[in-house]
Amino acid sequence: MNSTDATACPHCGWPDGGEPFQVLSRHTTATGRTEWTRCGCGSLQVRVVDGAGTRIVTRSRPAAGAGAVSR
Template sequence: MPSTDTTACPHCGRPDRGEPFRVLSRHTTATGHTEWTRCECGSLQVRVADGRGTRVVSRSGPAARSGAASH
């Protein structure tokens, strides 16, 4: 479904409807589905797909880089 929103990731500037993003999980709802995705920059996003289209309704900052030393 096309995005009903023209927003972009505030961390990397990619359009919310753009690729690449990785779908981590998808859950059916009464009106469509909810997806947990990860943007190319590492931001975790919650996308809702229903009769109004697909849109990002929540997001985090980019994930910490793996392999970084923590002391």
């Protein structure tokens, strides 16, 4: 799924800036950082953090049978 202006996960409705989300890895780039995260529903997300703020540039569907993180 490509980036949209949505501010919540389209799969579970949890706010993109809300906890819990699990940071899987962080990578420094020339303009900031790229983070691979997992939403509470199991969806993988790629977040770009730079001078413009934090935005999700792509995300996957939750894995079949993935257990949700309790909120």
